[in-house]
Amino acid sequence: MSDGHGTNGGYEAVIGLEIHVQLKTNTKMFCSCAVTFGEEPNTRVCPICLGHPGSLPVTNERAVEYATRIALALDCAIAPHTIFHRKNYFYPDLPKGYQISQYDLPLGVGGHLDVELEDGSTHRVGITRVHMEEDAGKLVHAGGATGRIHGADYSLVDFNRGGTPLVEIVTEPDIRSSEQARSFLNQLKNLIEHLGVSDVNMEEGSLRCDANVSVRRPGEPLGTKTELKNMNSFRFLARGLEAEIERQLSDLEAGEAVRQATVHFDPSTGSISVLRSKEEAHDYRYFPEPDLVPIVLDQAFIEKQRAELPxxxxxxxxxxxxxxxxxxxxxxxxxxxxxxxxxxxxxxxxxxxxxxxxxxxxxxxxxxxxxxxxxxxxxxxxxxxxxxxxxxxxxxxxxxxxxxxxxxxxxxxxxxxxxxxxRGLGQISDETALEAIVAGIVEANPSAATEYRSGNKKVMGFFVGQVMKETKGRANPQLANSLIRKALEG
Amino acid sequence: MISREEVEHVARLARLHLDEEALERMGSELSQIIDYVQQIGELDLAGVEPTAHAVALTNVFRKDETWEGLSQEEALRNAPNAEAGHFAVPRMG
Structure with a gap:
């Protein structure tokens, strides 16, 4: 069984995370459509984010600033010269047939986050890169019984989300367990929450996490990895990772090699499904986006963003x-x-x-x-x-x-x-009023009073209880104590 | 010369089904395009920095201010199929 903590039967898990963060800007990454949630479908769209021919993207300056702050907060080096690339693939939530993203010249590289683990120790997770890109639209699968892709008759597309500024954060394969992954993501979320540049809400999709997972015997080279997609809560992240680690281990135990693949965790069954062969799906034919000019970030800009860090x-x-x-x-x-x-x-x-x-x-x-x-x-x-x-x-x-x-x-x-x-809950600190109540209780309980006077100090608790009962808990406890003692001891 | 496998691969990535005749024609046309672009290889470009862009501009930004985009009706006007304010597309997978 996977215990979520490091080694399993001599194997250890090796995990790297890819995190997408939606930036809290007013407008989209490359057009001035408002970034809002819960609007009527296709009402926050324009020729640019719908990919109409002849339209041209222009970069949102604030998105670059926010992305830079994230990269700086993760101790990345900011690239002095950075450009956008086209990542080409066909899917109906991507109107242009490519996503504008970054490739070999990302905004930030070589950072790290020191993660505090449950046992109080600190674990450093390297940040490979931080880059900017645009979000895709939203697909709703209509018809069919399950509402999922398989079995749908056709799909409906809403492009309100399309073009929303995203920052992708890629970690080194420095994570060894589902618990470490969870702590990392939690602390990354908190860091970005402090920056104020994103809502970082997993349930609402402004924070998303995919994982690259492999297993190996400690010290050996990295095993073949699978890409675990779409874990949309912290709980599913941990459970998904454990299920995938376990699936790979059972493959190895059965004498089979782990195959490179994209896999999905189904929270309702707790099981992993293997989606598609990776080689074909990942031929993105990146090339420099000719519609956008390079970004050159000078030291003054970087220092200004650093000064903006809270x-x-x-x-x-x-x-x-x-x-x-x-x-x-x-x-x-x-x-x-x-x-x-x-x-x-x-x-x-x-x-x-x-x-x-x-x-x-x-x-x-x-x-x-x-x-x-x-x-x-x-x-x-x-x-x-x-x-x-x-x-x-x-x-x-x-x-x-x-x-x-x-x-x-x-x-x-x-x-x-x-x-x-x-509600008349104020504490009774009026000495005269309390004194009268105490006197009445002592008079009504002569035998308890005798017991106290003969040395059984425990009876004190009984009198305090009676005073509280009489005052509905409002008697000032210190005052009540001293008044009872005074009445009993004379 | 671009191989038949490469044409099939690119067609698959583009979600295009090409019949025998089209595969042949595409192979020949793509080869011509690539040959044309490869003429640049005949030039001596040692010492020339690679550029991603033809214009010497950097840092063209937009202020983060919203505009009024298209209405839903305008957005969907050219859609072959629409339903409930959405673009309707053939099923995936």
Whole structure:
């Protein structure tokens, strides 16, 4: 069985990833059509992205800037001279019969990403190249029973997505397990999320991942690889890789060689299907795109883009530890997502950072997970959570009650102060009022009081419980404790 | 001279079905084109930098500002088949 961790029966997996990231520009890569989602089909199109004869592409300057930032954040060298190529193949989602992409002069080469693994160690994954290209349109397979390509009667094409700026990131074959692949992709996603140049959402397709997979005995040359396509979630990436590694191992065990192929993972069955022979499908006959002039990026441009880089996750983690005295673990979780880190910092700005970290990682994250919400979709604004923590800090409510108030905030979107007031949840810190309640309880429970006085201090808990019951949990616990002790000990 | 296998390969990549007569004709026409282009090999080009473009321009960019493209109706006007706002094409695979 593949355990997702390195070696299997003396074999190890060798994995390289190809990641496509949709850039968050206003317009497409080579025309001024808006990049938007969920529009009516074929309403964000023009003669250029439909490939009409005589139309000419012009490069989107911002897309080049964004792509450069991604390459810089991955420590790539930026090519001083870079050009586009035509990648020729026929498919109905590609109106020109070629995709404008890059070939032997990509934008960035020779970078790396240091990936923090679950066991706390760091694993460096080399970045072979970062290049720019355009996205294809979207195919819907009509007719047939399955909605998939096989069995469809005909296909419908929507070119709204066609021409959307993409950055392709290709890694070295430095990944050895599905778990490493998952950690890498997660941290790459977070890095790009910090750059703010893409939504990097796998489910929505703004982050896509293919994998080159082979197996070998450690130290031996690379085995024959297959290309695993279209894993559209982190879970499927891990499961797809494990299934493909296992398929190759069982081929080898049966004494058969692994054949070069493109393979698909079917999440519903957990199985791998082999698509097509690779040699033929990959004859793309690249040649320089004659409709686009070369791009020459001088040092001033590169330095300007470098200056535009925000604080990146690794630096942010260090700063969170420094600035808020967080543990490395807490800082790692909070810096592990730009939106979560931003949320935390807005809550922590107003009070106790450790308390803020506990709440953001605890109740707040649990609430997002339970509701399937992104941080931005939360009904609890960071200012409101900060206010809640302030109510705990100044003794208005107990930490325990705060959980109920938080649940109410998440439900209604109301301010915590208002919820506390409307529900009468404020903590009773009025000494005279509490004293009267304590006196009544001690009087009503003479035998327990005698027991306490004869030395059984454990009975204290009983009295605290009674006071909380009487006050519906609103008694200030420290005050209640001292008043009970005073009443019992005289 | 371009081989018959090469013509068949290129035809397959272009999703073209060529009958016997067309294969023959294409082979001969493609060979003529390649011979024509190969005349450049007769020139002494030592010391000439390869160029991808005929014009000495670089960095022609567009601002990231949207325009009004085609309407769906205009986009589909030349489509041999359309359905529900989409181009309809023969089934794949």
């Amino acid at each position: 604080e990146l996750p690794a630096a942010r983690k260090e700063r969170l530890i420094e600035q808020y005295a967080l543990s490395a673990y807490d800082a790692g979780v909070l810096a592990g997502s730009r939106s979560l880190g931003d949320y935390f910092e807005r809550v922590a700005a107003e009070g106790d950072a450790k308390l803020a970290a506990n709440w953001v990682m605890g109740d707040f994250s649990a609430y997002l997970n339970a509701q399937g919400l992104a941080v931005e979709e939360s009904r609890v604004a960071p200012e409101d959570l900060a206010e809640l923590l302030e109510l705990i800090a100044d003794g208005t409510i107990s930490g325990k009650l705060a959980k109920d108030v938080f649940a109410a905030m998440a439900e209604s979107g109301q301010k915590p102060g208002r919820i506390v007031e409307e």
